Amino acid sequence: MRRPLSTVLLLAGCALGYRGEAELLGEHDLRDTTELRVELPDTPLSVEACAADLPETCPATLSYDGVWLSVAGSRADAREQAAAPVLRFERSEGFAILRAEVPLSVQGLVDLEMGELRLPDDRHLDLRTGVGDVSVRGTEASVVVDVEVGDVLIRGADAGLAVRTGQGDIDVRTPGHAELRTSSGNVEVVQTGDARDLLVHTEQGTIVVTLASDADVDLQIDTRGRITVRTPAITTITSGHFERVNGSGSARVRLVSPRGDIEVRSVDPG
Amino acid sequence: MAGALLLAPGADEPDRSADASVEAQASGRLVFPPDYRGSVVVEDEAGRSVAEVALGQRIAVDLPPGRYLVRDAEGEAIETIELESDQVRSVELPSDWREPTAEAPARPREGVASSSSSEPAVATGRLGPAPPEAEQEVELVRRRRWTRWGAPLLSAIIPGSGQAINGQPGRGLAVFTGTVGLVLGTVAVAAARDPAEGATAGDPGRSGAQEVVRLTGLAGLSAAVGLLYLGQILDAHAQAVGRPITPMRGHALSLEVSRFATVGFSPGEPAYDLYPDWSLAIMGQVVPRVTVGLSDASIKLGSARGTVTVQAGARAAYRFFERRRVWLSAGGGCLLQGTRANGPAPLADDPETAAAEVDRAFSVVPYAHFDARLFLLDRWSLGLVPRVSVPLSSARRFGGGRALPRYATTFELGAVMGVYF
Known part of the structure; x- marks a missing residue:
């Protein structure tokens, strides 16, 4: 029974290969930054804001962790490709943006899974992703969320809130x-x-x-x-x-x- | 045009009492009009000769319902006829079988025994008894010329309707229910996808095996829908024309549309995805049975950074089997992909920043394939093409931003429609 089934599946088509992953850690200075946009490919986004008026426990930085997942045709390629994309942080006066830079060679072969993003609660937030749940806790500044598919949970956003989700x-x-x-x-x-x-x-x-x-x-x-x-x-x-x-x-x-x-x-x- | 024919027993009718093998169970009738000359053989579906007919007078051959093939004296197929119960069908032969007239003498057919009107008409086979007088007026089913294009057109709009127009309601109903069933099955399997899979952190999603089965089912069902839909359109035309299908062995060129699909792994959740690849091929037959040509031509659009992939390749195949309507061939080829993507956009609030340079990639994908074709018309075939490929140098791109990595051995199943010139 197994042999005919596997033969049918084989004829129907399959691709063989390996999976890999690479961890990522980041910390960026948010001094003089009042608004932060996080624009990432499909990934859950979870933001935990700390009290900005307590600088000893809440530095003026954006910190995060996560992992890049990859698929490849060999083990070595899987490791190499997971390490190829980067998160780039750019600033322009009071505005900053965190986004992914995925080289064409690994486009479609890597996936980002962000851990928690931590930042002071007085920075305005603009969060954008494709498929991924979004959660924001503790922010006193305004929050904008734009997600294609995913649930959105907001606790805070005292200065105002705008949410759009395609499905969720x-x-x-x-x-x-x-x-x-x-x-x-x-x-x-x-x-x-x-x-x-x-x-x-x-x-x-x-x-x-x-x-x-x-x-x-x-x-x-x-x-x-x-x-x-x-x-x-x-x-x-x-x-x-x-x-x-x-x-x-x-x-x-x-x-x-x-x-x-x-x-x-x-x-x-x- | 459908019409009415009065079958009057008389001089045109063979002497039924002369044939001792007459069987009362015959329920359909083939009528050979008197304006043909030569001789033909009628074979049943099993290839047995059931009647030998010397033309020249009107000949009626009573036979059980079924599919019959009319061959000439050399064994060349001339006409395929579906005969139903209580049906009288007039057999129409190509014009060169007609008796010559003073204005238009018929082309003599080699190897065909001539039959003059003075010779007695001969019909051997299972001839039923003469119908009672009251039942002699029966419907004559003739092939209507407009159905040659009308039947496939109707089938394209409502699957199976062309077959019904051709006088095959059972076949039409089967095609319709089959197509509708497959479409509903495809939609149901496609809808079983969870669009929010991978949205929640730590959610393992559905099991890999379950997803692979779902995607494999989706690939198979969607290919079956396409083949059945196209096949029934071609079949409607074939039935309307009503002559045997002779694949174009001596074709010079063929144009092929194919859709290959494979279930491959993808990063993150969902852990598997369906990778479809639509493409065009123009193949030339350089020597009998050997084809080479431009293949796998397509353009694929990515989902990010304006990614565009242009794909084309070369393919060669040898046809090692060709019997009746089936061709089998094997071969290989190489698919080339060039991909271009815009660089990352500048910071939204800083339009002065120069955009990054355009990103480019090139991929080579050699493959080997097996090709099974079924001809539904002389020039049109449908086929299944399993193939194995390995992307080299960089990832192989598919539509919607999907990609399979280099060195990932890939088994694909293709559904192909070909037209031959």
């Missing part, structure tokens, strides 16, 4: 303004500070929002699914379109999910 869930706890978009995925947002603007759009998925306050809110919800609002000042269960303005409506909340349920709660259950 979004889980956010932030005191800042937030604009969150996913083509397919569920979104959960908790406003942890004062009432702020919030825009959430998912093409396919549910939205669960916990508002900091409903006292001064301009709320608009659109979905063909179910709308459930339970806050001290608003209680409704409906579908289609719902809008309500409380107070002067200074905190604008727009929630759109054409094919999912939307639920709105409040930190203060009333």
